[in-house]
Amino acid sequence: MSGDLILHHYGTSPFSEKVRVAFGIKGLPWQSVKIPPMMPKPDLTVLTGAYRKTPVMQVGADIYCDTQIILREIEHRHPSPTFYPGSAKGLAEGVAFWADHQLFSASVAVAFGLMGEQMPDAFLEDRAKFSGRSIDRSKMKMQAAMMSGPLRAHLGWIEEALHDGRKFLFGDAPSLADLAVYHCVWFVRDRAKATDLADYTALNVWADRMKGFGHGSASELDSKAAVEIAKTATPAPVPAGVAANAMGLSAGMPVSVTPDDTGRDATVGELVGLTAQSITIAREMPETGRVHVHFPRAGFILVPHKG
The missing domain is CATH 3.40.30.110 (Glutaredoxin)
Structure with a gap:
């Protein structure tokens, strides 16, 4: 144990x-x-x-x-x-740090705008203390609209990388970078049910491939x-x-x-x-x-x- x-x-x-x-x-x-x-x-x-x-x-x-x-x-x-196949070592850590911070921040803003009406007041109060800034339910949709452009810009880089037919960001095997980008996509696409990512065809195929790994046992x-x-x-x-x-x-x-x-x-x-x-x-x-x-x-x- x-x-x-x-x-x-x-x-x-x-x-x-x-x-x-x-x-x-x-x-x-x-x-x-x-x-x-x-x-x-x-x-x-x-x-x-x-x-x-x-x-x-x-x-x-x-x-x-x-x-x-x-x-x-x-x-x-x-x-x-390995989480570091081929050329992923080192570079994957850097991509993951970007995803965990910049990409995630944009993803949260968009996801909260889509799900805000379903979130209890107590949860939003907790997240305000957690983030160190106030969260105004009435402004969440506007904030989501403001951040949808930056989110699409970030995800556009991933779409462009995947458009050459590679299965994962660093080639034929998943890496730490794929995991870090995927959880942001999962939050917006699968949890918040965003519909404006449908045109990212390579990104969606990749996300479905990542989802297919499941969660182990x-x-x-x-x-x-x-x-x-x-x-x-x-x-x-x-x-x-x-x-x-x-x-x-x-x-x-x-x-x-x-x-x-x-x-x-x-x-x-x-x-x-x-x-x-x-x-x-x-x-x-x-x-x-x-x-x-x-x-x-x-x-x-x-x-x-x-x-």
Whole structure:
């Protein structure tokens, strides 16, 4: 049980769909912990600290926050078929970062405009706190109209790339880049039922191909059982240690880690690992015992904690 892949997610989360399709590409079994789409999420945040974004992946007492590091860990544990076929290594990470931020922002605006009338007030209030800006239901359709042009521009690049007949963005096999672009398309096309993407013929064929991978083999797990798994497990060693860095951070220092865009709640712990691509901090709570919480470097602010 402690070595199983556990995904804390909910069905309509686009970033969760990114990881679910990743499981499908690799044909993996995984355990599904359904979490609320809005705060509070007590059985999640006891594992992560204050991190509230979705999804989170757990392997025993190791907690992975953000799909960047989640997919990197899945690749590490299950390298075949790879998320980095051919020339995708490095470049796929860059395309994915663009998709997760610029493409996703445009996708959210359009999707919310299409689905806004169905969204409960409590959900919109939660997302206003999450994003750090007010959300006015009466303006959502206008904002969607404003962002439809940028969204079509972004997706036009993907349509152009796929028009040469390639099956995926980097050739004949799916990569990390395909996963990152797909979850945005899925959110607008499949969840929000947008109809103005029909003219993107190559994009739609590709999206159907991505959808065809499915989600691997999931089994349900209770959130409290997941917390107990963490408590009875031991975090994996962090062999890289703490690399030299401009801030002079060293192993054992108290630090805080905060997303640089939305959900800016700081997770505080003891620094145990730092590389060019990852941050690992240790936390300990009575409910969980000692856990290691992992974050990517890109997209997160790491500073000493003065509490």
